Amino acid sequence: MTRQARAAFQTALAVGLLAAAWPLAAPPPSDWTLDVLGRLPVLEGGRVKPLDSFARSSLLMLSGRQSLASGGRSAGAMEWLADALFRPERADARAVFTVDDPDLRGLLGLPEGPERRFAYWRVEPRRAEVRAQAESAEKVEAARRSRFQAAVLNLDRRLELYERIQNTLMAAGAGDPVAELAAFRRAMPAALRAVHAGGAASASDRRAVRALAGMLERWRFLARAAAFKPLPPRGGQPDDAWSSVGETLLRPPDGTDPHPGLAAFALMGRAYRLGRPAPFEAALREYAAWVARTRPADVRRAAAEEAFNRAQPFVSGMALYLAAFLAVCAGWATRRPEAEAAARGLLLAAFAAHTAGLAARMLLQGRPPVTNLYSSAVFVGWVGAGLGLLAERARPGGFAAAGGALLGFCTLLIAQHLAASGDTLEMMRAVLDSNFWLATHVVTVTIGYASTFLAGALGAAWVLRRHWVRRPDPESSRALASLAYGVVAFSLLFSFVGTMLGGIWADQSWGRFWGWDPKENGALLIVLWNAIILHARWSGLARERGIMVMTVFGSVVTSLSWFGVNMLGVGLHSYGFMDKAFWWLAAFVAGQLALMVLGLLPPRFWEARRSS
Amino acid sequence: MRDKNVWRRLAHALSSLELTLACLALLMVLVTACTLLQVPLGTHRAVQSTVRSPLGGLVGGVLLANLLFAQFRRLEFSRRKLGLWLAHLGLALLFVGEFGTALFQVESQMPLEIGQTKDYSEDDRRTELTATDASDPRFDVVTAIPDSRLKRGGEIDAPALPFTLSARRYHENAELGMRRPSDPPSEATAGIGPNLLVRPAPPSTSDDARDSAAILVEAKSRGGRGLGTFWLSSALGAPQGFSLDGRTWRLALRPRRYRLPFSLTLEEFRHDVYPGTDIPKNFSSRVRLRDPGRGEDRAALISMNNPLRYGGKAFYQASFGQNDRLSVLQVVRNPGWLLPYAACALIAAGILLHFGLKLRASLGARP
Numbered sequence: 008m009t010r011q012a013r014a015a016f017q018t019a020l021a022v023g024l025l026a027a028a029w030p031l032a033a034p035p036p037s038d039w040t041l042d043v044l045g046r047l048p049v050l051e052g053g054r055v056k057p058l059d060s061f062a063r064s065s066l067l068m069l070s071g072r073q074s075l076a077s078g079g080r081s082a083g084a085m086e087w088l089a090d091a092l093f094r095p096e097r098a099d100a101r102a103v104f105t106v107d108d109p110d111l112r113g114l115l116g117l118p119e120g121p122e123r124r125f126a127y128w129r130v131e132p133r134r135a136e137v138r139a140q141a142e143s144a145e146k147v148e149a150a151r152r153s154r155f156q157a158a159v160l161n162l163d164r165r166l167e168l169y170e171r172i173q174n175t176l177m178a179a180g181a182g183d184p185v186a187e188l189a190a191f192r193r194a195m196p197a198a199l200r201a202v203h204a205g206g207a208a209s210a211s212d213r214r215a216v217r218a219l220a221g222m223l224e225r226w227r228f229l230a231r232a233a234a235f236k237p238l239p240p241r242g243g244q245p246d247d248a249w250s251s252v253g254e255t256l257l258r259p260p261d262g263t264d265p266h267p268g269l270a271a272f273a274l275m276g277r278a279y280r281l282g283r284p285a286p287f288e289a290a291l292r293e294y295a296a297w298v299a300r301t302r303p304a305d306v307r308r309a310a311a312e313e314a315f316n317r318a319q320p321f322v323s324g325m326a327l328y329l330a331a332f333l334a335v336c337a338g339w340a341t342r343r344p345e346a347e348a349a350a351r352g353l354l355l356a357a358f359a360a361h362t363a364g365l366a367a368r369m370l371l372q373g374r375p376p377v378t379n380l381y382s383s384a385v386f387v388g389w390v391g392a393g394l395g396l397l398a399e400r401a402r403p404g405g406f407a408a409a410g411g412a413l414l415g416f417c418t419l420l421i422a423q424h425l426a427a428s429g430d431t432l433e434m435m436r437a438v439l440d441s442n443f444w445l446a447t448h449v450v451t452v453t454i455g456y457a458s459t460f461l462a463g464a465l466g467a468a469w470v471l472r473r474h475w476v477r478r479p480d481p482e483s484s485r486a487l488a489s490l491a492y493g494v495v496a497f498s499l500l501f502s503f504v505g506t507m508l509g510g511i512w513a514d515q516s517w518g519r520f521w522g523w524d525p526k527e528n529g530a531l532l533i534v535l536w537n538a539i540i541l542h543a544r545w546s547g548l549a550r551e552r553g554i555m556v557m558t559v560f561g562s563v564v565t566s567l568s569w570f571g572v573n574m575l576g577v578g579l580h581s582y583g584f585m586d587k588a589f590w591w592l593a594a595f596v597a598g599q600l601a602l603m604v605l606g607l608l609p610p611r612f613w614e615a616r617r618s619s
Numbered sequence: 620m621r622d623k624n625v626w627r628r629l630a631h632a633l634s635s636l637e638l639t640l641a642c643l644a645l646l647m648v649l650v651t652a653c654t655l656l657q658v659p660l661g662t663h664r665a666v667q668s669t670v671r672s673p674l675g676g677l678v679g680g681v682l683l684a685n686l687l688f689a690q691f692r693r694l695e696f697s698r699r700k701l702g703l704w705l706a707h708l709g710l711a712l713l714f715v716g717e718f719g720t721a722l723f724q725v726e727s728q729m730p731l732e733i734g735q736t737k738d739y740s741e742d743d744r745r746t747e748l749t750a751t752d753a754s755d756p757r758f759d760v761v762t763a764i765p766d767s768r769l770k771r772g773g774e775i776d777a778p779a780l781p782f783t784l785s786a787r788r789y790h791e792n793a794e795l796g797m798r799r800p801s802d803p804p805s806e807a808t809a810g811i812g813p814n815l816l817v818r819p820a821p822p823s824t825s826d827d828a829r830d831s832a833a834i835l836v837e838a839k840s841r842g843g844r845g846l847g848t849f850w851l852s853s854a855l856g857a858p859q860g861f862s863l864d865g866r867t868w869r870l871a872l873r874p875r876r877y878r879l880p881f882s883l884t885l886e887e888f889r890h891d892v893y894p895g896t897d898i899p900k901n902f903s904s905r906v907r908l909r910d911p912g913r914g915e916d917r918a919a920l921i922s923m924n925n926p927l928r929y930g931g932k933a934f935y936q937a938s939f940g941q942n943d944r945l946s947v948l949q950v951v952r953n954p955g956w957l958l959p960y961a962a963c964a965l966i967a968a969g970i971l972l973h974f975g976l977k978l979r980a981s982l983g984a985r986p
Contacts, residue, residue: 050894050895051895052893052895052896052898053892053893053894053895053896053898053900054893236895247894247895248894249894249895401982433898434893434896434898434900436898436899440900440901440923440924441924444924489981493978493981496974496977497974499970500967500970500971500974503966503967503970504963504966504967504970507959507962507963507966507967508963510959510963511959511960511963512924514956514959515924515925515926516923516924516926516935517935517937517949518726518926518933518935518949518950518951518953519720519724519726519951519953520716520720520956520959521717521720521959522662523650523653523662523665523666523670524657524662525654525657528650528651528653528654529654531650532647532650532651535643535646535647535650536647538643539640539643539644539647542636542639542640542643543640545636546636546637546639546640548636548637548640572654575654575655575657575658
């Protein structure tokens with residue numbers, strides 16, 4: 008490497024790493040100490056998480072985004088959640104509900120047009136109608152629902168989530184929460200007297216009973232409706248006995264003080280409604296300090312997860328992968344070694360951000376890297392980029408780097424979209440609750456996916472090169488082909504071993520080694536295709552060009568096994584990401600097939616181009 | 620010049636790599652078809668009509684023959700090729716294992732309510748007709764006729780029975796309803812059959828639904844006297860039957876039962892969820908295993924990913940119901956269950972060895 012090239016490499020690496028670390032150092036944008044609120048641990052979806060995670064995954068589910076555009080600036084998920092929790096009437100006016108289905112828009116009386124997200128108040132007049140339609144759609148088997156039915160059911164679930172959020176800390180539309188809590192404490196002794204005295208109770212005591220009955224009714228509703236459980240268990244209670252505000256109010260523990268969270272959330276709610284940041288912060292900080300004393304481990308974990316949410320390593324990774332890919336292209340166009348070196352630096356920085364994100368997820372979850380479709384996308388990209396880096400070291404020329412960067416970028420993009428289905432650190436269902444098998448089978452088979460994609464990317468690069476590079480360069484072509492061969496061999500090993508480990512897992516948990524289920528078949532198809540490539544090469548039936556075209560088809564097989572089979576049961580009428588993903592998948596497959604045709608065009612095609 | 624010896628030519632063709640590629644490609648087509656057909660047909664029928672069809676067996680068999688011929692005719696036996704030898708022999712073992720599974724594996728279920736003891740499992744894809752001599756209040760004498768015999772139709776003469784049965788019609792799946800006056804008359808003459816309307820239905824395609832088979836069967840005494848024609852179905856619970864020579868006989872169609880030489884009692888079923896959700900965290904059944912023949916009497920815990928293996932069978936936690944009072948165990952008998960494990964170890968070691976050597980050579984040759 009020349010001195011300039013080394014400098015370019017180091018600069019690119021340093022700039023990339025700094026850019027990736029920036030979100031951690033950036034100051035919080037709001038004056039409401041919402042960052043402190045966001046770090047508070049709550050129980051939701053079976054695990055303790057920071058409120059920030061709940062805010063982000065809820066907003067993603069409702070609107071498909073992690074932030075909102077409001078009044079010319081972007082509002083974070085916590086800002087939206089604080090409104091929804093404490094000032095529902097303001098949250099109702101925020102355009103968060105994505106409604107795309109034209110029939111559903113018709114039902115709701117929403118205008119046709121480019122506007123995609125609507126505020127709650129615009130949907131509210133037809134709320135009962137949505138519920139009724141959703142109820143009838145629920146009776147239809149998931150795969151047989153029409154597009155409208157799927158959309159209305161989906162909207163109903165999102166509306167319900169939103170309504171539950173509003174009724175988690177205080178009843179939506181209730182007056183002053185502090186006054187209500189105080190009235191409850193005042194009324195309690197009198198009401199008890201009235202109950203014990205029966206008919207002989209005084210008039211004021213009887214009034215207390217009536218007042219209490221109204222409050223109890225609201226809190227019973229709160230106990231049912233709460234979207235998450237904000238109040239941690241106190242001394243003597245079991246570790247997972249988190250409770251909602253309503254539950255705690257209805258079941259005050261004997262002989263102890265009321266839960267400090269009740270007063271804290273009431274004070275915060277009042278201050279927030281009145282627009283006073285100072286008392287809000289005071290109540291929040293005091294309560295946060297109490298939680299930190301009571302549940303130190305949960306608070307540490309929640310703080311770490313909130314930092315991870317803020318850092319968004321996969322978003323920075325995605326940007327850096329794209330930059331690295333563009334730098335490789337610039338290197339090819341200009342033939343300057345500095346650009347190539349900068350590309351390697353950027354790729355390394357992207358890989359570092361990606362690795363940090365992956366490691367953080369594993370530490371937070373205490374699980375191997377792949378636990379659901381989202382994390383499989385993240386991991387496929389990580390392996391692909393890592394292999395690309397390694398292969399680039401072994402065989403420089405930019406091809407492996409470009410393939411790795413492209414794979415990293417695309418998979419992280421897919422992961423971003425998959426995240427909209429909810430909490431990506433979700434708990435594992437019973438049969439999957441096995442770190443041993445997740446670590447062996449799932450990881451191996453996912454590495455198999457990644458390397459088959461990388462081989463496909465190399466094949467695509469080979470085809471494009473043959474087409475666009477004017478000066479024939481059989482040496483590079485052969486180097487690329489031998490690289491692809493190595494990657495295919497690697498893929499065969501991992502996809503085979505991964506598939507077989509899956510069989511062994513299935514044998515352990517269901518009593519059959521192989522059940523021909525779509526996911527198993529998908530994995531088997533990848534193994535078969537890789538085996539076909541290797542045998543075709545060995546028999547001499549396919550030579551350099553044939554092998555490279557076949558590796559491109561490997562990408563098709565892998566994408567269908569990875570995502571295609573998930574769409575089988577869902578049917579083509581489903582709503583949400585999988586519906587859109589179907590068309591993207593079709594486009595990807597079509598693109599790869601076009602590349603294969605391009606690769607198979609006779610050499611004369613190229614020569615004619617060159618001579619013209 | 621073509622070889623005159625037919626056998627040598629056949630062996631040559633069988634060991635060709637072109638055949639390997641053709642078989643692998645065909646296998647891909649079959650597996651793809653199997654996957655896509657699961658949407659309209661359900662898993663079981665899709666598998667039966669593709670990979671486990673005669674064509675699937677043929678492709679698998681040819682591939683196996685091809686593998687062995689190529690291995691022994693073409694591949695030199697050297698240290699350099701040891702990896703390939705291991706991988707391909709492992710592959711052959713895997714094929715043998717899958718053939719074995721297709722032929723010998725028997726799957727059945729054992730639904731157990733808490734406190735219930737059973738010494739049999741049920742196969743809900745097969746049925747059996749039972750004729751029960753219920754005359755003695757202390758015990759029943761049951762004669763079971765498997766569905767393979769029932770489907771053939773004709774007269775069934777079981778030596779243990781004082782009467783003969785003729786299977787007139789057998790439906791793999793049937794819809795049962797009450798017969799209305801406007802419906803055509805029933806073919807049944809006894810039991811509840813005359814009131815029933817039995818319509819054949821296509822086999823269910825959902826993996827959760829089970830077929831309810833139905834059979835129209837006529838009973839005759841050995842003297843040739845008609846005892847009645849009955850509609851029997853696994854969906855019918857009410858007892859049907861007749862009296863003959865002072866003995867009470869009951870007829871029924873039920874899921875085929877496999878006797879076990881030991882019994883299981885469900886002592887406890889647990890269905891744990893993550894706090895505050897209904898996401899299942901774990902299912903487990905604590906059972907008591909009693910095997911008087913071997914003097915075993917012990918508790919065993921069956922949970923997800925942790926089956927109980929006993930007496931050549933494995934018991935898995937499969938399902939549950941009745942508000943967590945019922946646990947359904949999947950019972951699998953597969954004598955070749957260890958084959959895939961051995962095969963996988965061989966293949967993995969083989970591929971690793973082969974490509975490891977190649978990678979070393981390739982990196983070593985780098986300028």
